[in-house]
Amino acid sequence: MNLAAVDVNDDLLNNEIVQNPSPYYSMLREQHPCFWNERWRGWVLSRYDDVYFAMHSPKFLADRITPWYENRLNAEERERYKATYEALHSFVVFTDPPDHTRLRRIFGRAFTPKAVMTMKTITEEMVHWHLDKWESGKTVDLNADLAYPLPANVISTIIGARREDLGRLQNWAEAITTLLLAGVGDDKRLDRAQSAFIEFKAYLKVLYGERVNNPQNDMMSWLMEVQRNDPLLTEDDVLHSCIILLNAGHETTQTLICNTLTTLLELPDELEFLRKNPQSMKTAIEEGLRYNGPLKGTIRLAGEDIQMHDKLMRKGDRVLLLMGAANRDPAKFQEPERFIPTRDPNPHLSFSHGIHFCLGAPLARMEAEMVFNELLRRFPKMKVKNTIRWEPRILGRSIAAPIQIELG
Amino acid sequence: MTERKLIRINIDVNLCVGSGMCVSSYPDKFALKPDGHAQHIATTLDEAACQEAEELCPVSAISLIYEIETP
Numbered sequence: 001m002n003l004a005a006v007d008v009n010d011d012l013l014n015n016e017i018v019q020n021p022s023p024y025y026s027m028l029r030e031q032h033p034c035f036w037n038e039r040w041r042g043w044v045l046s047r048y049d050d051v052y053f054a055m056h057s058p059k060f061l062a063d064r065i066t067p068w069y070e071n072r073l074n075a076e077e078r079e080r081y082k083a084t085y086e087a088l089h090s091f092v093v094f095t096d097p098p099d100h101t102r103l104r105r106i107f108g109r110a111f112t113p114k115a116v117m118t119m120k121t122i123t124e125e126m127v128h129w130h131l132d133k134w135e136s137g138k139t140v141d142l143n144a145d146l147a148y149p150l151p152a153n154v155i156s157t158i159i160g161a162r163r164e165d166l167g168r169l170q171n172w173a174e175a176i177t178t179l180l181l182a183g184v185g186d187d188k189r190l191d192r193a194q195s196a197f198i199e200f201k202a203y204l205k206v207l208y209g210e211r212v213n214n215p216q217n218d219m220m221s222w223l224m225e226v227q228r229n230d231p232l233l234t235e236d237d238v239l240h241s242c243i244i245l246l247n248a249g250h251e252t253t254q255t256l257i258c259n260t261l262t263t264l265l266e267l268p269d270e271l272e273f274l275r276k277n278p279q280s281m282k283t284a285i286e287e288g289l290r291y292n293g294p295l296k297g298t299i300r301l302a303g304e305d306i307q308m309h310d311k312l313m314r315k316g317d318r319v320l321l322l323m324g325a326a327n328r329d330p331a332k333f334q335e336p337e338r339f340i341p342t343r344d345p346n347p348h349l350s351f352s353h354g355i356h357f358c359l360g361a362p363l364a365r366m367e368a369e370m371v372f373n374e375l376l377r378r379f380p381k382m383k384v385k386n387t388i389r390w391e392p393r394i395l396g397r398s399i400a401a402p403i404q405i406e407l408g
Numbered sequence: 409m410t411e412r413k414l415i416r417i418n419i420d421v422n423l424c425v426g427s428g429m430c431v432s433s434y435p436d437k438f439a440l441k442p443d444g445h446a447q448h449i450a451t452t453l454d455e456a457a458c459q460e461a462e463e464l465c466p467v468s469a470i471s472l473i474y475e476i477e478t479p
Contacts, residue, residue: 052444055444056426108433
């Protein structure tokens, strides 16, 4: 047994680590690059090259839903949560090839940079709709008044939902996201998510029906077009894909907006530079993703026995890939602890890498760029009014509500 | 009248994230290298396939280079 390992704090929700993970990440990278975390019951990878390798290697599996459903639930529970399993099991983020290859094809045409340009109009209108209510001198809650509703409303509208239904979609998304981020262990969370899956799917089925003979210029119609030309894809695949779109495009973009803006507001020189050079906002957003990305980590399962840094990960073991640590690895990034808005190239892993690379990345980038440039133009002197406190989460890196901003 | 002729396909390794969209669409024309980046492996340039791969790439890492011919 490695004695040094005994000294390593294995509480990933420890407040000191949650508030400032950098020193902990640096210790893991240097001394325990492949660390068995006894409390979390899994391996933790923290070096850039290792996280990158695991993201690209077929030995690391993304389907952590099937083992939970088959081994952790009894027959009665399996029957009860069948709808949840079926929906989650068709989320591209939780599938491996060949299922992944088939499902990912649905999105092939949905998020091409060209398609995203057509989403620009919707985003622009939504950004103005939200910011027009804001006035200089007032204090707003960045999260509740903008970062939370904006991405949800944008993606719901892109999918094809009517404006009067946006509130219902937000509630469904919230129930499903809570299940995914907080874990599947709790029956109440499971029941809430299950109802959301059933209601949301029924709602989407109506949209689907309306578009069979009458395609629109929206995501549902684009996905249906792909399905029509691909005999391996089903109506359920399309409906489940819309569910994942709402969830994926919702909380992560919300967190990207909050994390990056609050980081920037603490750096007056960089902020002033960006106000004068809005064309540099693109690289600043990449730096925001690297510096305080919405996800600290993502989970894989070892598909076979894997040897790494003299440790043996057994087939079936959980592995936490710490993008947060990889993104500040001095072996990959110069001055990794500094926020450099013009950093380029910036090969951060916040959108993952390989076949699970975030398919909504072009939309997230476009939304963030539009929001930040518009905010800096309208309110050049805005300030954060309260202390930033990070939420205790293993995978997500998000700021506890509220985030009060005084508009100036 | 001028005609465009596709003479090369470029994959920018600084942009490519190995999403495999090109590979899954045309497995006989694209492959992932051991470092995770995509590579064009066909010996000839299939213009329709290359154009589709360019369009599908989620990070716009693929670019096509044409030669303008004036007959």
